[in-house]
Every structure is written in C-alpha cells, then in structure tokens.
Amino acid sequence: MNIESPKVTADKSQQEMFNFLTKVENYEQLMPESKEVFEVRDEKTFVFGLKGMPVIKLEILETIEPELVVLGSTSEKFDFKLKAHISALNENQSEVQMEFNGEFNAMMAMMVKKPLTKFINTLAENIGKL
Secondary structure (H helix, E strand, C coil), X not given: CEEECCCEXXXXXXXXXXXXXXXXXXHHHHCCCCEEEEEEEECCEEEEEECCXXXXXXXXXXXXXXXXXXXXXXXXXXCEEEEEEXXXXXXXXXXXXXXXXXXXXXXXXXXXXXXXXXXXXXXXXXXXXX
C-alpha cells in the first residue's frame, strides 16, 4: 500500500526542516489530536498511540541530508516505512510530502487505508503549520 500526502509549504528552510524531522521528540508536535501515547525511547526511536489504534514504535532508518528522512515500524505485524521528502522552495521555505509504504494483506489494507490516509495528511498539515 502506498499513500502520499499533499505537498505542504513550511516556513523553514530545507535544512531547518531536515534538522527538525531528524529529532524524534519533534514528532509529538505533528501528531493528531487523537494522540494518547507519545514517548521518546532514544535519539532514533519513539512510540506513539492514537485513540482506537495499537501503539506503534518508529525508528529513523535512513536520512539523506537535507532532502529525505525515513522512519520505519519496528513491528513485523505492521511493517511499513514513512518517508518525509523535503525540497527547497527558497532560503526560508521548504516543501514537504509525506509518503507511506506498507505491505498488508487485502483485508488489512481495506481496514487501515482510510485512517492511515487521514494520519499521513494530518502529519503533513501540521508540518505546514510550523
């Protein structure tokens, strides 16, 4: 399953946005209002839980400075990657698009597509508000 958010403009340079997205504690600011759990485990890992959803542990798997941050789930049952693509618009603004890639069976995909799309879009919207 592949889900892409709309591209959003942030009032941070490409490098500032990259720096923001490589600090796991900053993801708490991007979470939807339905967040019930958010806990930093170490400099590359955090867990979060949304109302009605299981708690998910994410870790930063890969970075390409200053244009890409890849987060990955540590669960074998819910295996996915969340990528933040960052491009420069000018020296004070960047454009960010969130991309979700996961391997799910058809039944699971049907159940999670709508809430995941909403989640990815909310992350992007909140980046645009920074």
